[in-house]
Amino acid sequence: MSDPILSIRNLTVDLPKGGDRQYAVEQLSLEVAPREIVCIVGESGSGKSITSFATMGLLPKVLTPSTGEIRFGGQDLLALPASEHAKLRGSQMAMVFQEPMSALNPCYTVGTQIEEMFETHTELAKSERKARVMKLLEEVHLPDPARVYASYPHQLSGGQRQRIVIAMALALDPKLLIADEPTTALDLSTQAQILHLFKELREHHDAGIMFVTHDFDVVAEIADRVIVMQHGRIVEEGSAEEVLNRPKHPYTRLLIDAVPRRSRDARGAPAEDVLLSVNALNKIYHIPGNMFKQARDVHACKDINFSVRKGETLGIVGESGSGKSTLVKCLIRLEDPNSGEVLINGTDLASCSRKELHPYRKMIQIVFQDPYGSLNPRRTIGDQLIEGPVNFGADRAKSMERAKELMRIVRLDPDALNRYPNQFSGGQRQRICIARALMVEPKVLIADEAVSALDVSVQKEVLKLLNEIRDTLGLTVLFITHDLRVAAQVCDNLIVMQKGEIVERGNVEQVFGAPSSDYTKMLLDAQPGKDWDVPDISTLPPVAV
Amino acid sequence: MFRFILKRLGLAVLVAFTVSAISFALLFLAGDPATAIAGENAASEDIAIINAQYGFDRPLIVQYLDWLSKAVTGDLGQSWYFKLPVSQIIGDRLPTTMTLGLCAISFALILSIPMGVAAAARPNSIIDRFALFIAVVGQAIPSFWFGLLLVVFFSIQLGLVPASGSGTWRHFILPTVVLGYYATPAIMRLTRAGMIEVLSADYIRTARAKGLPTRKIMFKHALRNAIIPVVSLAAVQMGFMLGGSIVVESVFALHGAGFLAWESISRNDLPTMQALILIFSMFYITFTFLADVLNAWLDPRLRVG
Numbered sequence: 001m002s003d004p005i006l007s008i009r010n011l012t013v014d015l016p017k018g019g020d021r022q023y024a025v026e027q028l029s030l031e032v033a034p035r036e037i038v039c040i041v042g043e044s045g046s047g048k049s050i051t052s053f054a055t056m057g058l059l060p061k062v063l064t065p066s067t068g069e070i071r072f073g074g075q076d077l078l079a080l081p082a083s084e085h086a087k088l089r090g091s092q093m094a095m096v097f098q099e100p101m102s103a104l105n106p107c108y109t110v111g112t113q114i115e116e117m118f119e120t121h122t123e124l125a126k127s128e129r130k131a132r133v134m135k136l137l138e139e140v141h142l143p144d145p146a147r148v149y150a151s152y153p154h155q156l157s158g159g160q161r162q163r164i165v166i167a168m169a170l171a172l173d174p175k176l177l178i179a180d181e182p183t184t185a186l187d188l189s190t191q192a193q194i195l196h197l198f199k200e201l202r203e204h205h206d207a208g209i210m211f212v213t214h215d216f217d218v219v220a221e222i223a224d225r226v227i228v229m230q231h232g233r234i235v236e237e238g239s240a241e242e243v244l245n246r247p248k249h250p251y252t253r254l255l256i257d258a259v260p261r262r263s264r265d266a267r268g269a270p271a272e273d274v275l276l277s278v279n280a281l282n283k284i285y286h287i288p289g290n291m292f293k294q295a296r297d298v299h300a301c302k303d304i305n306f307s308v309r310k311g312e313t314l315g316i317v318g319e320s321g322s323g324k325s326t327l328v329k330c331l332i333r334l335e336d337p338n339s340g341e342v343l344i345n346g347t348d349l350a351s352c353s354r355k356e357l358h359p360y361r362k363m364i365q366i367v368f369q370d371p372y373g374s375l376n377p378r379r380t381i382g383d384q385l386i387e388g389p390v391n392f393g394a395d396r397a398k399s400m401e402r403a404k405e406l407m408r409i410v411r412l413d414p415d416a417l418n419r420y421p422n423q424f425s426g427g428q429r430q431r432i433c434i435a436r437a438l439m440v441e442p443k444v445l446i447a448d449e450a451v452s453a454l455d456v457s458v459q460k461e462v463l464k465l466l467n468e469i470r471d472t473l474g475l476t477v478l479f480i481t482h483d484l485r486v487a488a489q490v491c492d493n494l495i496v497m498q499k500g501e502i503v504e505r506g507n508v509e510q511v512f513g514a515p516s517s518d519y520t521k522m523l524l525d526a527q528p529g530k531d532w533d534v535p536d537i538s539t540l541p542p543v544a545v
Numbered sequence: 546m547f548r549f550i551l552k553r554l555g556l557a558v559l560v561a562f563t564v565s566a567i568s569f570a571l572l573f574l575a576g577d578p579a580t581a582i583a584g585e586n587a588a589s590e591d592i593a594i595i596n597a598q599y600g601f602d603r604p605l606i607v608q609y610l611d612w613l614s615k616a617v618t619g620d621l622g623q624s625w626y627f628k629l630p631v632s633q634i635i636g637d638r639l640p641t642t643m644t645l646g647l648c649a650i651s652f653a654l655i656l657s658i659p660m661g662v663a664a665a666a667r668p669n670s671i672i673d674r675f676a677l678f679i680a681v682v683g684q685a686i687p688s689f690w691f692g693l694l695l696v697v698f699f700s701i702q703l704g705l706v707p708a709s710g711s712g713t714w715r716h717f718i719l720p721t722v723v724l725g726y727y728a729t730p731a732i733m734r735l736t737r738a739g740m741i742e743v744l745s746a747d748y749i750r751t752a753r754a755k756g757l758p759t760r761k762i763m764f765k766h767a768l769r770n771a772i773i774p775v776v777s778l779a780a781v782q783m784g785f786m787l788g789g790s791i792v793v794e795s796v797f798a799l800h801g802a803g804f805l806a807w808e809s810i811s812r813n814d815l816p817t818m819q820a821l822i823l824i825f826s827m828f829y830i831t832f833t834f835l836a837d838v839l840n841a842w843l844d845p846r847l848r849v850g
Contacts, residue, residue: 056754058750083758086757086758086759089753089754089756090754090755090756097750097754102747103748103751104751105751105752105766106770106845107766107769107770107844107845116755120755120757120758152845152846154845
């Protein structure tokens with residue numbers, strides 16, 4: 001291995017006093033070599049982002065590196081004055097961020113924003129700068145570079161914006177490229193393209209890439225070397241092949257064991273009687289025109305038909321814009337469908353008036369994606385849990401009893417009912433949201449990306465809980481997700497949506513084993529790390545800690 | 546961009562029509578205008594003569610269209626008090642008010658935007674505290690009192706600038722400071738709040754990751770985004786300064802349009818009031834339109850779909 005580009009030794013970053021731990025990063029040492037992709041993996045709060053920000057000199061003011069050194073290009077970055085560090089940023093080291101939607105300044109064209117790299121760090125003439133930008137846009141495979149050059153960020157899609165950020169990072173051929181969860185916010189097919197782009201970069205540039213992620217599939221797809229972090233410390237380090245297939249540290253094993261398998265959990269067949277059926281459901285959004293723009297219709301759901309049996313889990317899979325969220329909104333009548341039926345036990349919810357609908361509202365309950373945004377921060381958990389049943393005329397004291405029981409079912413302390421949401425972690429909040437949905441004894445539970453925002457080990461717990469509840473309470477679950485692994489593991493049947501239509505349906509084995517539509521094939525092919533079979537941790541030799 | 550301007554212009558014209566109708570209606574809201582002219586105890590024959598003379602006996606819509614078509618050509622009627630054409634009186638007074646308003650808003654912007662930016666760059670620092678102090682004082686001191694203090698100190702004690710009148714540019718210095726300072730706190734606090742929000746945005750982090758110098762990050766990337774609401778506020782403040790500078794104009798004996806409005810109200814001079822309301826409203830509409838165009842230029846999301 002050639003000399004490392006970056007070598008961090010004994011880095012410790014202090015957290016402000018009064019936090020739950022003293023250090024954000026503690027005694028961390030790592031190296032990145034040229035033409036190498038080093039993945040730093042860990043759950044939220046592991047200090048992986050702090051490490052990358054410390055290297056870039058972009059740490060928030062409250063966080064200060066107290067000891068250690070970050071050696072880059074023969075000098076210690078921590079000893080460098082801020083203005084000198086700024087000169088290295090962009091020219092010698094560059095960074096790609098998680099949120100492509102907000103990473104670009106809305107006021108300037110993307111061409112101008114890339115050109116700034118040359119303006120700041122080189123003496124190139126205006127025409128030459130533009131030529132270089134055009135070349136970069138081609139290199140990141142953006143279609144029609146001339147048009148993209150003159151576009152503003154809001155005119156481009158998320159994937160396109162991320163390519164712009166990558167082009168910007170590559171502008172001056174930096175020695176070190178840091179990518180902080182660069183594909184997490186993107187759709188599967190876009191993610192595949194961006195990951196491919198990173199692999200290309202490794203081939204064509206000499207840069208070393210430090211790639212921060214929480215997703216082991218992404219690691220399997222691109223990593224040469226893997227560093228696993230927990231609570232600000234490195235717990236395991238090794239070649240990708242080694243860490244992914246024969247993890248040694250118990251924490252790494254726990255994480256890998258939590259990655260959903262691409263096969264269905266064994267379970268009995270659900271009952272035969274159909275509980276919910278949707279017939280020819282259509283939802284059209286009308287976008288009104290004005291003096292200058294013609295009105296147009298967006299067909300968000302086109303002739304949706306499906307039925308779900310009692311106790312069944314139906315997965316609804318699709319990328320953003322596929323219409324899956326609109327479908328959910330129509331099912332619970334947050335939106336009124338334009339036509340079609342939503343039959344639950346023979347009653348058509350779609351044609352009910354608002355008033356008639358009221359008693360049926362409790363039949364379908366929903367758990368949303370963001371556990372932080374979906375609980376009112378100023379009311380106690382207990383108040384929020386009993387709100388549903390009280391609204392349907394239940395007695396407060398009795399509802400409180402039921403809330404306690406449900407807290408036990410979702411494995412939280414029933415005494416926690418008088419606490420506020422901020423005293424719970426993301427996973428705990430999601431359990432509270434599940435308990436809240438169950439308070440009115442629904443027949444159907446919709447989980448709308450309910451585990452997407454959770455760390456993989458927490459995700460595993462919540463999925464297990466959902467399955468248990470389904471089986472003990474005989475619930476029907478609609479599981480909305482973009483994550484094929486999760487869908488494969490928990491669902492009985494799947495429907496795949498694209499542009500408002502169902503393009504594929506069947507049981508998990510059919511959809512994954514012998515997909516019929518091109519779109520499903522494309523999705524399956526776009527999954528990162530599809531050649532990696534998650535090892536069975538229980539068969540690995542025990543390691544003394 | 547062209548479409549956007551056209552659309553805003555169309556809106557501005559519609560608003561202008563509405564405002565003209567309202568200001569026309571004011572004449573009749575204050576009671577019967579003929580009685581107002583003739584006095585409380587006038588005989589009914591006199592009132593009938595006045596009605597015929599001023600055309601009050603015609604249908605309202607005819608009167609409105611007649612008034613509007615004249616107003617468009619610059620004929621705003623006769624002042625009841627001065628017995629002169631209203632357009633001539635206002636034409637005499639407006640330059641004073643315009644000069645004062647433009648000077649004051651420039652003073653306010655030059656003072657408040659750099660202070661807002663400096664305060665946002667280091668929140669809770671000594672600079673931020675100082676800016677906050679300036680803002681609180683500006684908000685708390687009544688204009689007339691501040692004006693009198695300045696007159697006592699700079700005109701009477703030091704004799705640097707004249708205390709009243711509008712003869713030379715030096716006459717405008719103190720009124721500009723008083724009126725401009727009045728608008729400073731709001732603009733400064735909005736700039737500060739906007740800058741603090743924008744500085745924590747992801748794209749500022751991107752700009753830092755690109756290795757841009759701090760000055761460029763602050764002024765090119767942050768300020769342009771933060772200034773957008775400030776532009777709208779400044780337009781409203783500007784309109785206010787032209788129409789509402791009555792206090793400052795009285796303190797410094799500047800006989801501008803604001804002072805004229807106050808005079809007309811006390812003399813029940815309805816045509817002058819009506820014309821002033823119309824003109825001040827047109828100023829508001831124009832400034833709002835200009836602010837919209839400026840914002841569209843600043844923020845491409847407003848102009849390109």
